Amino acid sequence: MPSQAGHTGFRYDVRTRSSEPAMSTHPPQPPRVSVALCVYNGEKHLREQLDTVLAQRGVDLEVIAVDDGSRDGSVALLREAAARDPRLQVHVNPENLGPLRSFERAMSLGGGEFVAPCDQDDRWHPDKLAQLLACIGDADLAYCDSEYIDDGGRPSGRGISSDLTMMSGREPMRFVFSNSVSGHALIVRRALFEAARPFPPGLFHDWWLAMCASARGGVAYLDEALVQFRRHDAAFSPLGKDAAQAPPSRNRVWLEERRALLRALAGSAFDRDGRAAAMLHALEQAEAGRGYGPLLRSVWQSRAAAPPWRGSTAINALRLQSRFIRKLRRARKEPPIAGPRFRL
Incomplete structure (x- = not known):
């Protein structure tokens, strides 16, 4: 199938369209998508990102921008853009809420049936939202691959799928063990977002939404890079940093992440079979030196x-058991987690 380059440097397949006459002269109205754009001192790349978001095709679009106390020209830039395009709404937090609460607020302010979180420094393919809507089917969440670009916008030739195993389906524990869903690359049904609120403190919003969606309608994956994901030292998430170094307490951090994820899932309506609660207890027992047996059985x-x-599934489960034991043993030799409580 031939490919061509989009105006932002994307390469994508040309989709052929049917030449059959339409059954109706009034095509169905596309569903509304609320893009939840969170901004904090993002003036450098914000205009470029806004241009690609407002250029989305094939959807009924609204953009909810929430500024979290920027000290640069971000708010002025947003208001200038909103004056030109009524699809853009601008809100300014009265105080700095941080990324988790800002995203939750931005996602709550829209009226679309679907919600799409948006970072301040990426580029979107013009058909990103339309293709994710076509992919989602009966699932609660759909996401795509992303291509890495550097601070100057130059592609690296690699993407997130080069580094992570991209996952889908209806198994929430899979997203406890690992995660491949990035907020900048997803759309989620508003009904799922409302069921997942309030976001548990300390968790990334995208990881939490992936767990909740996989416990209900499922997660769908589109194997196309529809986002150019900018990596630079000022990025919030570790995945967005050019050269993120593993912390000296990385095994302690990994275990604390699993405890936080299991605790959040066990305390929600999404742990219907109690597996998260049982594994949390078994993990805590293993960390307290009371043996690995219950944890290995739980895994x-x-x-x-x-x-x-x-x-095979069995081989992967054995590898996962080995990972838990290895992390537990190594964590005992590491210093306590330094600084404020980690963010997933």
């Missing part, structure tokens, strides 16, 4: 949720 009982590495 085995959730073997269908083991990350889809190479090999």
Whole structure:
């Protein structure tokens, strides 16, 4: 199938369209998508990102921009753009809320059936939202791959799928063990977003939404890079940093992440079979030195949720058991987690 370059440097397949006459002269109205754009001192790349968001095709678009106390020209830029395009609304937090609460607020302010979180420094393919809507089917969340670009916008030739195993389906424990869903690359049904509120403190909003969606309608993956994801030292997430170094307490951090994810899932309506609560208890027992047996059994009982590495389900479950034991042993030799409580 031939490919061509989009105006932002994307390469994408040309989709052929049917030549059959339409059954109606009034095509169905596309669903409304509320883009939730969070901004904090993002003036440098914000205009370029806004241009690609407002250029989305095939959707009924509204853009909810929430500024979280920027000290640069971000608010003025947003208001100038809103004066030109009524699809853009601008809100300014009365105080700095941080990324998690800002995204939750931005996602709550729209009226669309679907919600799409948006970072301040990326570029979107003009058909990103339309293709994700076509992909989502009966699922609650759909996401795509992303291509890495540097601070100057130059592609690296790699993408998120080069570094992560991209996952889908209806198994929430899979997203406890690992995560491949990035907020800048997803759309989610508003009904799922409302069911997932309030976002648990300390968790990334995209990771939490992926777990909740996989416990209900499921997660769908579109194997196309529809976002150019900018990596630079000022990025918030570790995935967005050019050269993120592993912390000296990385095994402690990994275990604390799992505890936080399990605790949030166990305390929600999405842990319908109690597996998250049981694994949380088993993990805490193992960390307290009371043996690995309950944890290994708990992982085995959730073997269908083991990350889809190479090999059979059983082999992947054994690898996951080994990972837990290795992390527990190494964590005992590491210093306490330094600084404020980690963010997933």
